[in-house]
Amino acid sequence: MSSQARRRSRGTLYLALCGLVLACLGFGAALWAQDHTTWFKRLRGGNAWSLTYQGDAVGGQGSALTIRYRFNPDSFKPAHRIEQLGRTHLPWSVHALVNTGEVARVEVEPEGHTVATCRILLDDVRVVAEGKSPAPGRPAVCDVTTSSTPEKWPR
Template sequence: MSARSTACCVTPLVVGVLALLGLFATVRFSGDLGKAWAITYTAQAPGSAPYEVTYQDTKGRYPWEDTGIRRHTDPGTTGDWRREVVMADGKKARVTVTPAKGAVATCTILLDAHKTLATATSPAPGRPAVCEAAVGP
């Protein structure tokens, strides 16, 4: 086989491999793979009595990371409460605010600190306010 015929066969192979690598890099590093959302939870309960806030987030954002839901509790909260977290695409954002006996609580879930995804108020004094929303497009 001559050098010219070898170059003729190798060149399309090299071009094909480079095209596949470019396609892989585009998919691997594009924003469509591993979408995550900035979520802001807020909670309020009037008065000075402490209340409890339970909320969830995800540790990772990419499919090869742990994107399982993690739950957190802030007991003994007073005043206005706010937490910014990351949620992987397709998960549910959730916050529960349990007020003191006789008090009413409110909660809100915001997407990118601006768009309201959910808001709720305690159905009765002493009962929790629960906000929940699917995260994604």
Template sequence: MSNSTLARRFGKALIGCAVLAILSIALWILTENRWLHQRVIGTSWGVTYEASATPGEASAAQVRYRYNPNRHKLHGSEVEMGPVALPWKKAVNVNRAQVARVEVVPKENATVSCRILLDETRVVAQASSPAPGRPAVCEVTAGKW
């Protein structure tokens, strides 16, 4: 083998090693560096709130839920709405270590139920009205599934 062939192979191997090193460092920064991870990726979970009623009821008097409009900021918001047609569903983001919460207030003498789903598939909280006219409250701390 000539010196020029060896130099080309060595150069390609050196470039390959440099690319691998850069990718390894970037992966380490994004997975191990908590400060940077929170700034780049954020700290929220996607959850879905659901509300339903017993047969015969088509709406709830009120629905309240918590969410976070910005995954990079710790403080969230609460929404209160009503009356609400049932079944009802809302996909939101909730920050890690914050409480994901939905409260469904039924009309008089009705019962309702609620669920919180992680990634629209896994039920992480569910509840029903303890008595007619009483609200159903679902809550769970995000990240403690």
């Protein structure tokens, strides 16, 4: 075999090895990024779920004497607040942020003759908790612990 043919053969081998090394590096970087994305989000803080709290009366219009719901005013801090509303016409809803791994809770206390219902929706679509008053005038309570993994709510 001539020296030119040997050089060409070595060059092809080096080119193939460089391509293989680059492909492996790219694949490894993709796996690393997938594994560490949630770690970066936890590191930076600010992981919260967008939830919708809803209250309603069975059989149509009604009023709630009290509505209480839990939320996080700042998704970068673990502290939560409980908002309490006085007399409220039903149906009612509010959007709230609840940090990952925290309890989301709404309680609808209806007037004495009313049966209330409550729901907690994820991103205005998926029902993650619902409840109904056990009797007229008794509160409807909905609560759920949010997923602790950002962007992954279990089914």
